[in-house]
Amino acid sequence: MTILVTGGAGYIGSHMVLALRDAGEDVVVLDNLSTGVKSVIPEGVPLYVGDTGNETLTASILKWHKVDTIIHFAASVVVPDSVSNPLGYYKNNTSNTRSLLASAVATGVENFIFSSTAAVYGDVDMKPVSEDSPLRPMSPYGTSKLMTETMLADVAYAHGLHTVVLRYFNVAGADPQGRTGQSTPGATHLIKVAAETVVGKRPYMQIYGTDYPTPDGTCVRDYIHVTDLVAAHSCALNHLRDGGANTTVNCGYGRGYSVLEVIDAVKRAAGTDFEARLTGRRPGDPPSIVAGVDRIHETFSWQPRYGNLDTIVAHALAWERHLREKSS
Known part of the structure; x- marks a missing residue:
């Protein structure tokens, strides 16, 4: 049987496709390429260009x-x-998934x-936050x-679909073998933005908010290496194939880092300084959120392998340098 990876x-998604191929699985990809990059799809993996909302295609x-x-x-x-753009998000994230489920x-x-x-x-009272915390x-x-x-x-209740929901915390890093990474133009992920600033793609980066109720005033997040996150998906697949119950799990390490701590880690890895300008808060950002990880374990x-901020940053920076060399 075959696994469909949407957004592959x-x-x-591209890291997931590589992991499945490495495991000998048959894989097919559906992606509209609005942010995806065709070149990261391994040779021999069928790619269909289109939307998950197209029920005829899916x-x-x-x-x-x-x-x-x-x-x-x-x-x-x-x-x-x-x-x-709330309507765009409800269309792409919710309505299109309804069509895919149909x-x-x-x-x-x-x-x-x-x-x-x-x-x-949302803005949680519990730190770390468990899967049973209020959803706001x-x-x-x-x-x-x-x-x-x-x-x-x-849908699972009505039709017997077997499901795992993975709640990601902040995903970062790149494939340790250098095969793929964050390639989206205009990406907003903190470590990606900092790495782009290191290689000169951006003249400076911005820190959004320094007055949060956190130790240094900047937002605190739980950063998870993309390869460890993909490994959690592989575990979820095995769980369902073995007849495991439907479940929802957090994907993080249970350790938070502030924006300033992350920027310091990027500067250490790069061996250079760069400009980070202070600016106001962005709408929708909670001050601090760290994963409760009891359930996933x-x-x-x-068994996460890359749960170290310096490792995550080093892999992200290596990928960014690869992209710079590729474009030069």
């Missing part, structure tokens, strides 16, 4: 390739953009692994993902 030409892919599992990454992910049910797909987000929690998203991005989680649970045989 994107940042996290149903034909699922039937033709005898897909039994969908790993669904395709989404819009920039919190401030969702505040200014095709999955119609064609007998058995397993569905969904990439959700810590943004469903602060942005349309978070709400669009939460709506999809609810829809997925209802209790449910899966997940």
Whole structure:
């Protein structure tokens, strides 16, 4: 049987495709290439260019390739953009997933692994935050993902779909073998932006907010290496194949770093200084959010390998230098 990876030409999706191929799985990719990069798809992996909201297209892919599992990454992910363009986020993240689920049910797909987000929690009182914490998203991005989680649970109940929801914390880094990384133009991820500033792609970077109720006044986040995150998806796949129950798990390390701590780590890795300008808060950003990780370790045989900020930064910087050399 075959695994469909939606958004498989994107940042996290491309790492997932490589991991599945490395494991000998049959993989097919659906991506509209709005932020994805065709060149990161390994040779021999079929790529269909289109939207997950196109039910005719998705149903034909699922039937033709005898897909039994969908790993669904395709989404819009920039919190401030969702505040200014909520309808776009509800269309791409929620409505399109509804269409994908309709095709999955119609064609007998058995397993569905969904990439959700810590943004469903919002400004949390519990630190670290568990999967059972109140869900109070602060942005349309978070709400669009939460709506999809609810829809997925209802579909699973009604149609027997087997599901795992993975709530990502802050994903960073790049493939340790240098095969893929964050290539999206105009990406807003902190470590990506800092690495672009190091290599001269940006003249400076910005720090959004220095008056948060955190030790140094900047936002605190739990950064997870993209390769460890993909390994969690592989664990989720094995869990479902072994008959495991539907579940929702956080994906993080249970350790938070502030924006200033991350910038210092990038400067250490680069061996150089760069300009970071202070500016006001962005809408939709909670002060601090760190993953509670008991459930992922209790449910899966997940063994993260790159849970060190300096390692994450080093891999991200190596990829950014690769992109610079490739474009020069």
